[in-house]
Amino acid sequence: MKTGQMKIQQMAFMLIAITLFFALVAIFVISFKYSGLKQSAMELEEENAMMLVTKLANSPEFSCGESFGETKINCIDENKVMALKENPAYSEFWKVSNIEIRKIYPKTEEKICDSGNYPNCNIIKMYQKEISGFDASNFVSLCRKESVDGETYDKCELAKMMISYEKK
Amino acid sequence: MTRKFKNAQEEMVGFAVIIIIVAVVLVVFLGFSLKNKQEKVESYEVDSFIQSFLQYTTSCEDNFEYRSVQDLIFDCSNKKTCSGGEDSCEVLDSELTGILEESWKVEEGTLAKGYELKIMFNEEEMLSIEKGNATQNSRGASQDFFKTGNSVKIFFTVYT
Numbered sequence: 165m166k167t168g169q170m171k172i173q174q175m176a177f178m179l180i181a182i183t184l185f186f187a188l189v190a191i192f193v194i195s196f197k198y199s200g201l202k203q204s205a206m207e208l209e210e211e212n213a214m215m216l217v218t219k220l221a222n223s224p225e226f227s228c229g230e231s232f233g234e235t236k237i238n239c240i241d242e243n244k245v246m247a248l249k250e251n252p253a254y255s256e257f258w259k260v261s262n263i264e265i266r267k268i269y270p271k272t273e274e275k276i277c278d279s280g281n282y283p284n285c286n287i288i289k290m291y292q293k294e295i296s297g298f299d300a301s302n303f304v305s306l307c308r309k310e311s312v313d314g315e316t317y318d319k320c321e322l323a324k325m326m327i328s329y330e331k332k
Numbered sequence: 333m334t335r336k337f338k339n340a341q342e343e344m345v346g347f348a349v350i351i352i353i354v355a356v357v358l359v360v361f362l363g364f365s366l367k368n369k370q371e372k373v374e375s376y377e378v379d380s381f382i383q384s385f386l387q388y389t390t391s392c393e394d395n396f397e398y399r400s401v402q403d404l405i406f407d408c409s410n411k412k413t414c415s416g417g418e419d420s421c422e423v424l425d426s427e428l429t430g431i432l433e434e435s436w437k438v439e440e441g442t443l444a445k446g447y448e449l450k451i452m453f454n455e456e457e458m459l460s461i462e463k464g465n466a467t468q469n470s471r472g473a474s475q476d477f478f479k480t481g482n483s484v485k486i487f488f489t490v491y492t
Contacts, residue, residue, distance in 0.1 A: 178343070182350070189354055193361070211376050218380065238383045269388070269434045303380045303435070305387035317397055320389045322431055 213300030217325050220258060221304045232307045232318045240265065240325065242308035245288055246277065255291065261328045263290035267306060269322040283308060301326040375471035378488055382475045385431050386486075392416075392423040401427065402477070405484055409453050421459075429461055436490055438464040446491040453484055467491040 220226060221240050225248060228239035245265060248254055267286035277285035306323040309316050386402040392414035393399070399407060399414070404427075407420040414420060428449065436444045446464025450457065472489035 174343075178347070181347075185351070185354070189358065192358070196362075214376050214380070218376075236387055238380050239387060269431045271430075271434050302377060303384040305384040307387070318389065319398070320387045320400065322384055322388050322435065 210300075213298070214302045216260075216329075217300050217302040217304075217327055220260075220263070220327065221302070221325055225254070225257075228305075228307050231309075232320065236305065236307075238303065239305045239307055239320070240323070242283065242288075242306050245290070246279070246282055249277075249288065249290055258327075259329070261330060262326075264288065264326045265290075265304070265306060265323050266326065267321050267323045268303075283310075298330070299326055299328040375473055375490070378471055378490060379473035379475070381435060382473055382486055382488055385428070385435075386475075388427070388431065390423055390427045392418060392420055401431075405451060405453065405458070406479055406482070408458065409482065425459060425461070428459070432461060432463070443492055444490050448487075448489045448491075450487040451484065452487070454482055455485075465491060 218238060221238055226240045226245060228236050228241045231241060232239065265288040272286050274287060275281060275285040277283075277288045301324050304323050304325045305320045307318060307320040310319040311317075386400065388401045389398045390401060390404055391398070392404055392407070394407075394412070394415055399420075401424065404420055404424045408424050412420045414423060432447060432449060436447050438444050438446055444464070445467050447462070448466065449459070449461045451459040470489050470491045472487065474485060474487045476483060476485040478484070
């Protein structure tokens with residue numbers, strides 16, 4: 165083999181090696197960037213789901229309005245929810261599979277609310293279905309009018325509103 | 333032969349230099365990326381949590397009504413006592429501790445590895461509750477409000 169041919173072969177090998185090296189670097193950088201993008205997308209989706217919960221909590225059907233003093237954000241009127249519960253007119257109204265409100269604090273024994281045990285219960289299920297599909301939850305304040313010795317006062321507890329929905 | 337060997341050596345050195353430069357660029361890139369990942373993330377969930385616990389009705393009653401956490405912060409700053417004789421600051425502390433323990437469980441296998449709640453009244457620390465470990469990944473939110481010229485700032489961070 166002549167020296168010229170050797171040089172060309174050497175250069176070809178060198179070019180292949182450098183191309184491979186840069187291709188590997190590019191794959192590494194792209195995969196790194198892509199994993200970050202995936203994470204951001206997941207966080208955004210999670211936030212959107214939570215915003216859907218907040219949107220529901222602040223809708224006129226759920227929100228406290230001005231029943232408990234000034235207008236409150238993320239505040240659910242428990243009496244309203246109990247009145248709406250199992251109302252057939254609202255079964256398809258919110259376009260979600262299920263809505264559940266679970267009291268977090270003060271902690272009490274798990275008991276599903278119905279007209280017989282309310283307000284001595286801690287889980288309000290809007291529909292008697294199990295949570296299915298995708299779900300999202302967010303913190304809310306669950307308020308109702310309570311009465312002690314004939315005097316009425318506002319009682320707000322900490323709860324989590326959970327919704328489940330089918331992905332389109 | 334010696335000349336050929338020298339040429340090969342030079343080419344190897346050139347290739348090594350390229351690899352070193354690319355490695356340095358990669359290390360710098362990785363360093364920046366990891367640094368960004370350790371930043372605190374503003375969380376919508378934590379923000380909702382603060383808004384919700386501020387409305388919580390505590391067991392502290394004054395002559396007219398049961399006080400919310402938000403009211404109790406101002407009562408505590410004025411060193412007020414509840415009608416039952418309890419110190420408003422102690423009630424605030426115990427209620428918030430209970431709320432945090434039930435809302436953010438710091439246990440093996442749970443998402444939250446720790447949390448930190450800080451309430452500042454007129455730029456001075458009024459209350460601080462911490463639990464678990466402060467890891468590099470966190471999500472947090474803050475909220476401030478004013479009443480009769482006094483400012484309250486609430487910071488809450490959850491370490492995951």
